[in-house]
Amino acid sequence: MNSIKTDLLVIGAGSGGLSVAAGAAQMGADVTLLERHKMGGDCLNYGCVPSKAIIKAGKIAHEMRHAATYGIGSAEPEIDYAAVKDHVHGVIANIAPHDSQERFEGFGVRVIRENGRFVSEDTVEAGDTRITARRIVIATGSSPFVPPIPGLEEVPYLTNESLWDLREKPAHLIVIGGGPIGMEMAQAHRRLGSEVTVLEGEKALGKDDSELAAIALERLRGEGLVIEENTKAAKVRGAAGAIEVEAEDGRVFKGSHLLVAVGRRANTDGLDLETAGIKTTRTGVKVDDRLRTTNKRVYAIGDAAGGLQFTHVAGYHAGVVVQSALFGLPAKAKTAHLPWVTYIEPELAQVGLTEAQARKRHGPKLDVVRFDYDGNDRAQAERLTDGFVKVMVSGGKPVGASIVGHQAGEHINFWAFAIANGVKMKAVTNMVSPYPTYGELNKRVAGAYFSPKLFDSSAVKRVVRLVQRYLP
Numbered sequence: 001m002n003s004i005k006t007d008l009l010v011i012g013a014g015s016g017g018l019s020v021a022a023g024a025a026q027m028g029a030d031v032t033l034l035e036r037h038k039m040g041g042d043c044l045n046y047g048c049v050p051s052k053a054i055i056k057a058g059k060i061a062h063e064m065r066h067a068a069t070y071g072i073g074s075a076e077p078e079i080d081y082a083a084v085k086d087h088v089h090g091v092i093a094n095i096a097p098h099d100s101q102e103r104f105e106g107f108g109v110r111v112i113r114e115n116g117r118f119v120s121e122d123t124v125e126a127g128d129t130r131i132t133a134r135r136i137v138i139a140t141g142s143s144p145f146v147p148p149i150p151g152l153e154e155v156p157y158l159t160n161e162s163l164w165d166l167r168e169k170p171a172h173l174i175v176i177g178g179g180p181i182g183m184e185m186a187q188a189h190r191r192l193g194s195e196v197t198v199l200e201g202e203k204a205l206g207k208d209d210s211e212l213a214a215i216a217l218e219r220l221r222g223e224g225l226v227i228e229e230n231t232k233a234a235k236v237r238g239a240a241g242a243i244e245v246e247a248e249d250g251r252v253f254k255g256s257h258l259l260v261a262v263g264r265r266a267n268t269d270g271l272d273l274e275t276a277g278i279k280t281t282r283t284g285v286k287v288d289d290r291l292r293t294t295n296k297r298v299y300a301i302g303d304a305a306g307g308l309q310f311t312h313v314a315g316y317h318a319g320v321v322v323q324s325a326l327f328g329l330p331a332k333a334k335t336a337h338l339p340w341v342t343y344i345e346p347e348l349a350q351v352g353l354t355e356a357q358a359r360k361r362h363g364p365k366l367d368v369v370r371f372d373y374d375g376n377d378r379a380q381a382e383r384l385t386d387g388f389v390k391v392m393v394s395g396g397k398p399v400g401a402s403i404v405g406h407q408a409g410e411h412i413n414f415w416a417f418a419i420a421n422g423v424k425m426k427a428v429t430n431m432v433s434p435y436p437t438y439g440e441l442n443k444r445v446a447g448a449y450f451s452p453k454l455f456d457s458s459a460v461k462r463v464v465r466l467v468q469r470y471l472p
Ligand SMILES: Cc1cc2nc3c(=O)[nH]c(=O)nc-3n(C[C@H](O)[C@H](O)[C@H](O)COP(=O)(O)OP(=O)(O)OC[C@H]3O[C@@H](n4cnc5c(N)ncnc54)[C@H](O)[C@@H]3O)c2cc1C
Pocket: 011, 012, 013, 014, 015, 016, 017, 034, 035, 036, 037, 038, 039, 040, 041, 042, 043, 044, 046, 047, 048, 049, 051, 114, 115, 116, 117, 139, 140, 141, 142, 160, 181, 267, 270, 271, 301, 302, 303, 304, 309, 310, 311, 312, 313, 314, 343
């Protein structure tokens, strides 16, 4: 067994672990990185990247079907599902060098392609190497949660890991779970020509503002998706090509393929965390607001920490941990400025508080201002007028923003910046937006905040009348 000593040991080379390793090594620390499977983790290989690539293919098919809206002959697209998957794997291959072992070794990181497990409070074993580290970061991510539904293990089912290897187009895809994974994959497959039935135990898109979710669900149903809410999958039976899912209420749904998308399980099994005095919770490794575990030498970040499970959150956590582990700064991980986007069409985007959360937190001090896409000339020109921007304002500052509509995910960046920096609504009105852009929506919503104060104020009217009387 080899023994090495290192300043920082990172377990897991996904979005979080790679960011820690790159940052720390480039700032002069001796860094060791363990990865037991693929460099790049879930996001690159099984998550964000392949899902956004297949969504794009579905979007092209959808646009072909609806081109007549713009005076161009619509056409039923000929869909080669296997070729779509080639496109998906091509995109992964294009991004892979960015996360590769070679690139990280170029930064000076020692990369070991082995599973890591704790053997003491400061030592981890990986293959035939024992690594003792001043600080350790658990960045082991998460895996699809497979619920104990009777019969599920006896039928072939897909998860976000196996879906990308499927080469034949599902004739009828049943999706269990109406969260972001389920809904993104459901719409993409519907647009690629599959029948799709989503079975959701509670509310589909339930983590999003319900007003936004309602608009999106109406659009999805309009595209022919069957979305059954309050429908908990209770039994599964059948065989390849003929799967049946029985709901708790006894209804039976039939399809050719089954995708299970009911949430994630943090990858903590096999790490021997108890050996190192590290406790877990129901959702992941237990951390404090500095992302320290119950062993103060060890941090946990990203999906493994069991909070918001997004690539940009893992990246943000990485920055917090680098400040703490390298410079000893008491950096804290905050959540109020973290955005998320669900990439269905129309997109749903959120940063900060939802309207319901803001009403609870800020009470009568809260103003909710909104502006609809159909008041935006660019949206009119492109006939993409479904949706709205809604901003929750307290004390003159945005405390939350919710957007549903075309490229909502792009537009939420603006509010993510504003909230992260405590920017006032007044500052938003100072901005001049180029015409005609969707970005004007953000300026107009700030205008909607000030308009009543300006146009419905008798004091303003009195001042204007007075000035007009004496103005030469
Ligand atoms: C279908 C899907 C779509 C998604 N889309 C988006 C999106 O559009 N935007 C977004 O922000 N997020 C998205 N996510 C979430 C995003 O993928 C995760 O939040 C992100 O990958 C978490 O990064 P991480 O570094 O915590 O973990 P991961 O990326 O999962 O990396 C963890 C790594 O650790 C390795 N590992 C685990 N245990 C060990 C061990 N003991 N020893 C060595 N190595 C180990 C794993 O092999 C893995 O490579 C999506 C997820 C899914 C499933």
